[in-house]
Amino acid sequence: GMVPxxxxxxxxxxxRGGGVKDQMITQGNQAIPYSQFWAGLLKSAESIDVEDNxxxxxxxxxxxxxxxxxxxxxxxxxxxxxxxxxxRQSLSEFLYDYHLELLSEPLLAEEALMNIVANxxxxxxxxxxxxxxCRFLQINQExxxxxxxxxxxxxxxxxxxxxxxxxxxxxDQVNVDATKAAKVIEFVFAQAPYVIRSKILLEAExxxxxxxxxxxxxxxxxxxxxxxxxxxxxxRLRALFVASDMDGDGNLxxxxxxxxxxxxxxxxxxRELLRMYAExxxxxxxxxxxxxxxxxxxxxxxxxxxxxxxxxxxxxNEVFEVLAAExxxxxxxxxxxxxxxEGSAVGxxxxxxVKTLKxxxxxxxxxESAWHCYRKVVSEFASAIxxxxxxxxRAESSGAATPVEDSKEGGKEGKPxxxxxxxxxxxxxxxxxxxxxxxxxxxGK
Numbered sequence: 001g002m003v004p005x006x007x008x009x010x011x012x013x014x015x016r017g018g019g020v021k022d023q024m025i026t027q028g029n030q031a032i033p034y035s036q037f038w039a040g041l042l043k044s045a046e047s048i049d050v051e052d053n054x055x056x057x058x059x060x061x062x063x064x065x066x067x068x069x070x071x072x073x074x075x076x077x078x079x080x081x082x083x084x085x086x087x088r089q090s091l092s093e094f095l096y097d098y099h100l101e102l103l104s105e106p107l108l109a110e111e112a113l114m115n116i117v118a119n120x121x122x123x124x125x126x127x128x129x130x131x132x133x134c135r136f137l138q139i140n141q142e143x144x145x146x147x148x149x150x151x152x153x154x155x156x157x158x159x160x161x162x163x164x165x166x167x168x169x170x171x172d173q174v175n176v177d178a179t180k181a182a183k184v185i186e187f188v189f190a191q192a193p194y195v196i197r198s199k200i201l202l203e204a205e206x207x208x209x210x211x212x213x214x215x216x217x218x219x220x221x222x223x224x225x226x227x228x229x230x231x232x233x234x235x236r237l238r239a240l241f242v243a244s245d246m247d248g249d250g251n252l253x254x255x256x257x258x259x260x261x262x263x264x265x266x267x268x269x270x271r272e273l274l275r276m277y278a279e280x281x282x283x284x285x286x287x288x289x290x291x292x293x294x295x296x297x298x299x300x301x302x303x304x305x306x307x308x309x310x311x312x313x314x315x316x317n318e319v320f321e322v323l324a325a326e327x328x329x330x331x332x333x334x335x336x337x338x339x340x341x342e343g344s345a346v347g348x349x350x351x352x353x354v355k356t357l358k359x360x361x362x363x364x365x366x367x368e369s370a371w372h373c374y375r376k377v378v379s380e381f382a383s384a385i386x387x388x389x390x391x392x393x394r395a396e397s398s399g400a401a402t403p404v405e406d407s408k409e410g411g412k413e414g415k416p417x418x419x420x421x422x423x424x425x426x427x428x429x430x431x432x433x434x435x436x437x438x439x440x441x442x443x444g445k
Contacts (some may be wrong), residue, residue: 038092041110042139045117057120060127061170066116067133068168073098074367075154075167076376079356090147091136101345127172128216132223145227152188152226152305153219160185160215163372165379168215175212178205188222190307192229200225226305237295241288252286272298319367323374327361334381346384353377 027303050057058066070091077097078088089097095116099109120139123130134140136150160176161167168174204221206299207213244252244260252260257277280286318358334354357377360370367393 018208034096035138038138040334041113041289042117045114045121048114048118050115050118050122056115056118057122063119063123063130064127064168064172065166066172067129070095070165070320071154071157072096072165072167072372074150076157076353076356076373078151078154079360079369079373080352083356083359084279088147088151091133091150092138093159095137128220129168129172130222132216135223146230148230148305149223149226153223153297156184156188156219156222158372159187159366159368161368163368163370163375165372165375167372174215176210176215176218178211178213181208181213181218185222187307188305189225189229191304196229234292234296237292238288241291249277250278252291255434285400317364320361320364323367323370324361327357327374330378330381337381337384341384346380350377350380350384353380 048056074091077094081088084427095113096109099112100106103109103112107169115140117137117144120130120134120137124134124140125131131140132153135145136143136153138144160180181204182201185201186197189200193199203225204213204218207217207221240260241252244256254277257280258273276294276298280290283290334350338347338351338354353373353376357370357373360366360373407432
């Protein structure tokens with residue numbers, strides 16, 4: 001409900017002669033690359049003047065609220081993609097998938113995306129958060145950011161905010177504790193050389209005012225630092241190629257490639273290296289540009305964010321113990337609801353997030369991400385009951401008990417069992433992350 005949409009499908013077809021893809025395809029059933037589709041969509045969005053159409057214009061508050069919601073959804077689907085061994089999507093690819101699921105019609109999804117782009121352009125100059133959103137969507141003229149930069153951004157965001165939902169408020173100028181920010185920088189750049197990491201920390205300190213730092217400014221800074229270090233890695237790769245191409249013919253033989261790998265002591269397995277070289281040889285010549293492109297694809301000798309080993313410290317383990325106890329309170333109720341919602345879009349989405357939560361609980365790494373996922377699951381559970389989904393309506397009409405009705409903790413009809421959810425107060429919010437409570441002077445359980 002936060003995104004103004006034109007829901008007249010036939011009107012869209014008549015007005016634009018079909019969608020962006022239809023306008024690009026000139027013969028047969030030819031497929032187009034997503035980058036080409038997105039470039040066409042950005043071009044089409046230039047014709048939308050949201051300031052002259054109150055039906056399409058989002059307020060700045062709505063725009064910021066939408067951005068926070070999208071970042072939460074992107075974090076969760078990234079976990080799913082990682083678990084399924086699929087590459088993470090760019091933000092524009094994810095937005096298209098998100099609206100396809102939401103609207104169930106490609107033309108409506110395109111129209112929604114164009115409205116979002118038009119509104120983002122409207123507020124880009126007055127909000128640092130919207131400006132960063134535009135960078136990830138390649139809306140502005142700045143150099144496109146890689147998917148890894150978005151991952152760094154989201155990792156830092158969820159850690160700084162302790163996995164809260166919403167991750168971001170609907171206003172700018174959010175300050176965070178400078179000490180917490182420094183710890184997040186240490187975590188994100190854990191694999192960077194000590195000298196580089198220290199330099200980044202010193203640069204971040206210049207942005208501190210008192211004992212706090214502006215959140216959007218910090219995230220912008222972290223992304224720029226990551227991109228800078230990644231570009232330095234590519235420069236090293238080019239220099240390495242030139243040094244390893246011993247016969248100077250501009251090509252790289254398998255023997256030269258293996259010698260180069262031994263020289264830099266890569267952690268890549270023999271199978272991974274063979275796949276890399278095999279992909280390189282699909283080109284007529286294995287030149288420097290081909291080498292860098294394939295190395296980037298296989299994350300070879302490039303800057304990697306986050307610590308190398310997933311070590312769980314004592315404090316994180318305590319946090320996971322609390323989270324596991326909270327999850328145990330609601331797990332049976334949520335599984336009962338999943339049975340009722342089986343086959344529905346709401347049920348499948350909730351089940352997907354439950355699997356992600358269980359995976360995070362098993363790994364016991366990145367407590368903030370686990371709490372973020374837990375809060376999302378509880379929020380979806382409460383929303384499904386409150387909205388009385390069609391699946392639940394059928395269950396009730398057939399005499400089947402819903403989780404609310406079957407629970408002794410259940411309150412009035414249509415409301416989730418708050419006590420069983422571990423919810424305090426009327427807001428329907430799950431208990432705070434113990435790390436957050438400690439930071440505010442309270443005691444974690």
